Amino acid sequence: MKRGLRLPLExxxxxxxxxxxxxxxxxxxxxxxxxxxxLFRGAFGTRNALGQTLTQATPILFTSLAFLLGxxxxxxxxxxxxxxxVGAFVAxxxxxxxxxxxxxxxxxxxxxLGGLGGAIYALFPALLKxxxxxxxxxxxxxxxxxxxxxxxxxxxxPLKAPxxxxxxxxxxxxxxxxxxxxxxxxxLAFPIAIGFAFLVFWFLERTVxxxxxxxxxxxxxxxxxxxxxxxxxxxxxxxxxxFIAGIGGGGEILGVHGRFVDGFSPGYGWDGIxxxxxxxxxxxxxxxxxxxxxxxxxxxxxMTRVTKVPLDLSLIIQALVILFxxxxxxxxxxxxxLRRRRML
Amino acid sequence: xxALAVRGLxxxxxxxxxxxxxxxxxxxxxxxxxxxxxxxGKSVLSSCIYGLYRPxxxxxxxxxxxxxxxxPFDAIRLGIGMVHQHLMLVPHLSVWENIxxxxxxxxxxxxxxxxxxxxxxxxxxxxxxxxxxxEEIANLPVGVRQQVEILKxxxxxxxxxxxxxxxxxxxxxxxxxxxxxxxxxxxxxxTIIFISHKLKEVFALCDRVTVLRRGKKVGTLPIGEATxxxxxxxxxxxxxxxxxxKERVEKGGVLLTLREVSTNPPGVPLKxxxxxxxxxxxxxxxxxxxxxxxxxxxxxxxxxxxxxGAVLFQGKDITHSSPKERIRLGIAHVPxxxxxxxxxxxxxxxxxxxxxxxxEPPFRKGWITLNLxxxxxxxxxxxxxxxxxxxxxxxxxxxxxxxxxxxxxVARELAFEPSLLVACQPTRGLDVAATEYLRNLLLxxxxxxxxxxxxxxxxxxxxxxxxxxxxMYEGKIVGELAPxxxxxxxxxxxxxxxxxxxxxxxSS
Ligand SMILES: Nc1ncnc2c1ncn2[C@@H]1O[C@H](COP(=O)(O)OP(=O)(O)O)[C@@H](O)[C@H]1O
Ligand SMILES: [Mg+2]
Numbered sequence: 068m069k070r071g072l073r074l075p076l077e078x079x080x081x082x083x084x085x086x087x088x089x090x091x092x093x094x095x096x097x098x099x100x101x102x103x104x105x106l107f108r109g110a111f112g113t114r115n116a117l118g119q120t121l122t123q124a125t126p127i128l129f130t131s132l133a134f135l136l137g138x139x140x141x142x143x144x145x146x147x148x149x150x151x152x153v154g155a156f157v158a159x160x161x162x163x164x165x166x167x168x169x170x171x172x173x174x175x176x177x178x179x180l181g182g183l184g185g186a187i188y189a190l191f192p193a194l195l196k197x198x199x200x201x202x203x204x205x206x207x208x209x210x211x212x213x214x215x216x217x218x219x220x221x222x223x224x225p226l227k228a229p230x231x232x233x234x235x236x237x238x239x240x241x242x243x244x245x246x247x248x249x250x251x252x253x254x255l256a257f258p259i260a261i262g263f264a265f266l267v268f269w270f271l272e273r274t275v276x277x278x279x280x281x282x283x284x285x286x287x288x289x290x291x292x293x294x295x296x297x298x299x300x301x302x303x304x305x306x307x308x309x310f311i312a313g314i315g316g317g318g319e320i321l322g323v324h325g326r327f328v329d330g331f332s333p334g335y336g337w338d339g340i341x342x343x344x345x346x347x348x349x350x351x352x353x354x355x356x357x358x359x360x361x362x363x364x365x366x367x368x369x370m371t372r373v374t375k376v377p378l379d380l381s382l383i384i385q386a387l388v389i390l391f392x393x394x395x396x397x398x399x400x401x402x403x404x405l406r407r408r409r410m411l
Numbered sequence: 412x413x414a415l416a417v418r419g420l421x422x423x424x425x426x427x428x429x430x431x432x433x434x435x436x437x438x439x440x441x442x443x444x445x446x447x448x449x450x451x452g453k454s455v456l457s458s459c460i461y462g463l464y465r466p467x468x469x470x471x472x473x474x475x476x477x478x479x480x481x482x483p484f485d486a487i488r489l490g491i492g493m494v495h496q497h498l499m500l501v502p503h504l505s506v507w508e509n510i511x512x513x514x515x516x517x518x519x520x521x522x523x524x525x526x527x528x529x530x531x532x533x534x535x536x537x538x539x540x541x542x543x544x545x546e547e548i549a550n551l552p553v554g555v556r557q558q559v560e561i562l563k564x565x566x567x568x569x570x571x572x573x574x575x576x577x578x579x580x581x582x583x584x585x586x587x588x589x590x591x592x593x594x595x596x597x598x599x600x601x602t603i604i605f606i607s608h609k610l611k612e613v614f615a616l617c618d619r620v621t622v623l624r625r626g627k628k629v630g631t632l633p634i635g636e637a638t639x640x641x642x643x644x645x646x647x648x649x650x651x652x653x654x655x656x657k658e659r660v661e662k663g664g665v666l667l668t669l670r671e672v673s674t675n676p677p678g679v680p681l682k683x684x685x686x687x688x689x690x691x692x693x694x695x696x697x698x699x700x701x702x703x704x705x706x707x708x709x710x711x712x713x714x715x716x717x718x719x720g721a722v723l724f725q726g727k728d729i730t731h732s733s734p735k736e737r738i739r740l741g742i743a744h745v746p747x748x749x750x751x752x753x754x755x756x757x758x759x760x761x762x763x764x765x766x767x768x769x770x771e772p773p774f775r776k777g778w779i780t781l782n783l784x785x786x787x788x789x790x791x792x793x794x795x796x797x798x799x800x801x802x803x804x805x806x807x808x809x810x811x812x813x814x815x816x817x818x819x820x821v822a823r824e825l826a827f828e829p830s831l832l833v834a835c836q837p838t839r840g841l842d843v844a845a846t847e848y849l850r851n852l853l854l855x856x857x858x859x860x861x862x863x864x865x866x867x868x869x870x871x872x873x874x875x876x877x878x879x880x881x882x883m884y885e886g887k888i889v890g891e892l893a894p895x896x897x898x899x900x901x902x903x904x905x906x907x908x909x910x911x912x913x914x915x916x917x918s919s
Pocket of ligand 2: 454496
């Protein structure tokens with residue numbers, strides 16, 4: 068009803084999470100204000116800090132958008148991590164092995180192929196769900212581990228570059244996404260991610276498939292009876308979800324690392340799930356939520372250096388944010404779904 | 412003797428005056444009907460009496476003495492019991508456990524089971540209930556659950572029972588049972604306040620009736636002085652027509668043909684259904700619910716594959732066409748369960764109005780973009796045309812009353828001049844004004860030369876609107892009757908007794 072009240076309410080919940088976090092610090096015997104200050108300075112205080120924050124925000128913005136798109140069609144794609152890794156791997160290979168292309172073309176092609184990899188990797192669980200009824204939570208989770216170990220195998224053995232580290236060769240420089248805030252690692256992947264947030268927003272609110280995906284997600288039976296092909300749109304949403312996750316993985320490789328490094332993702336795909344809930348399953352909400360999470364990651368490291376507060380604190384705040392913002396929303400959302408089921 | 416008297420009771424919620432200086436007298440041993448359209452304030456009034464809400468002003472007298480009821484505990488102590496619109500039982504406890512819940516006679520800390528069962532047996536003897544006490548609530552049909560709810564209230568010693576729209580969730584048979592139960596309780600000397608917006612039930616049961624409209628009391632009448640016309644006018648505030656004058660409409664050619672359609676479970680299997688529907692006619696399908704009507708509709712709109720037989724529309728075989736193709740051909744569907752099949756509750760009005768048409772120009776422009784301007788102006792036009800009461804087209808459908816939700820469905824289904832309208836229980840759960848409005852829409856569709864297939868469990872509705880009536884029983888069409896045929900004949904067919912062998916049971 069009073070829509071204007073909604074944003075401050077979320078901000079309030081985030082504030083509450085910080086407050087609780089500081090309370091934890093106080094109890095643990097650290098100076099809370101100093102730590103908080105260090106955290107903010109480490110996240111936004113300098114050009115470097117800002118670059119770090121946004122660099123950290125980039126992959127989780129992609130993965131949160133990916134999760135959101137599936138979720139809106141009623142699909143619980145918790146295997147975003149797997150599609151992210153496959154996308155990263157394919158983009159790395161395209162960067163390494165495709166030769167003779169010049170900069171924007173090569174980079175964009177590699178990025179696109181990464182997305183395609185993620186999309187195809189999402190197509191399996193989509194088809195398994197739609198035609199065999201295999202629940203996507205199980206299949207996507209398992210496929211995530213398959214992706215993790217398979218890529219790890221490749222960079223440890225057949226594709227390993229000489230040296231101590233399990234990683235591939237560097238991609239061609241024509242495939243790199245340029246840095247946009249030197250000397251930080253922030254790359255073109257960030258504005259691309261923001262662009263995707265708006266694209267997803269436009270897609271969901273302004274297009275026929277977006278409309279159909281939302282309809283299918285909210286009431287598949289009514290959609291079916293109104294002539295909307297439910298399976299087709301679930302597969303589409305799943306595949307688009309995988310595509311965005313794949314682009315995210317590609318962006319991380321081509322923008323930050325320049326090569327596929329074993330274990331480069333600390334679980335960006337999993338973070339995306341939480342971030343997309345904190346962003347209220349709204350594409351533009353995801354921008355704010357992912358910057359918040361990026362800030363906690365980047366600022367947390369600085370805080371640890373300056374105040375000796377363990378890094379865990381920023382993880383605690385992250386958890387509190389999830390608890391205060393995402394959990395109540397998620398529970399209400401699920402409650403709504405269940406209530407609807409029972410009414411059937 | 413006046414058991415319960417209410418004087419000048421007022422209850423506000425913000426700007427809404429839900430009850431505006433209500434006076435009410437309920438005599439001992441009577442069944443007093445409380446009648447009113449949805450939102451008239453019936454539930455609020457009974458909740459005030461039961462202590463769930465505190466009235467802003469007004470007084471309540473019990474047996475001539477003023478009482479101050481501040482909670483349901485007070486009400487129960489004073490002998491007032493309430494059965495809510497939504498049943499409030501614990502599904503995984505047994506019948507007797509639910510009956511005694513919160514009032515268990517104890518021996519030490521243990522429930523004195525023997526005494527409980529003895530007490531309930533005694534209650535059964537007094538009130539004539541017969542139930543298996545050890546059955547789990549979850550396994551019981553709604554009608555029986557409601558009996559448990561009534562028993563629970565009686566067990567707590569209620570002399571005055573308030574039942575808030577008890578029939579809303581019941582099948583016709585269960586309604587009959589409930590009415591019989593209430594008559595029995597009245598014979599025991601209980602005083603009953605029976606809330607409803609259905610005239611028929613009020614006439615069948617009540618001694619006197621009080622009508623509320625928009626929070627105000629319109630009046631109280633002995634039932635002998637009331638007619639459906641009078642009560643409906645009191646409820647709605649203007650004359651309501653129960654007779655639907657059917658003009659003669661020239662019937663056109665055959666539009667829809669079913670030939671020996673049969674289906675497999677799940678659901679009631681259809682067994683060789685054949686019939687024709689012509690343009691300009693309303694064909695009624697009567698029958699007790701659960702005799703294959705839902706399955707028949709699913710076959711017609713493309714949600715269920717038949718096992719055998721054919722469906723022809725305008726001479727074209729559509730047996731295996733998708734729902735979308737059928738919509739495009741001009742088959743419209745007002746589903747029985749609108750929350751499940753008809754609308755998306757979390758979508759806005761405009762999204763629901765365009766649902767299923769979003770792929771067609773002018774709502775789509777270019778390859779995939781929605782033409783929001785065209786859609787919104789279409790929605791606004793439909794809201795005006797169908798008198799849907801909403802602030803604007805952006806509010807979620809969930810916030811609308813049942814009648815307005817149904818209008819959204821019908822507005823959408825009739826938007827593009829379909830040639831066949833399949834209408835299932837189109838007025839179920841709607842109040843008098845919305846019911847009248849929708850029935851008139853069906854007649855208007857017929858007048859325009861459309862065919863209407865009307866499936867309804869409400870025999871009065873079927874007979875008032877249809878040109879011909881088919882009766883369904885256990886997945887078969889067991890006969891055709893003219894709507895003027897008497898109720899007894901319908902009853903026989905609906906009970907599965909064949910036409911030619913009336914009186915001889917043709918089925919188990
Ligand atoms: N708890 C509440 N808060 C605000 N408004 C309410 C509440 N309960 C009922 N109302 C409003 O009071 C009016 C009467 O409602 P109610 O008594 O439930 O109608 P009915 O006659 O259908 O039972 C309606 O306009 C309803 O919206
Ligand atoms: Mg009510």
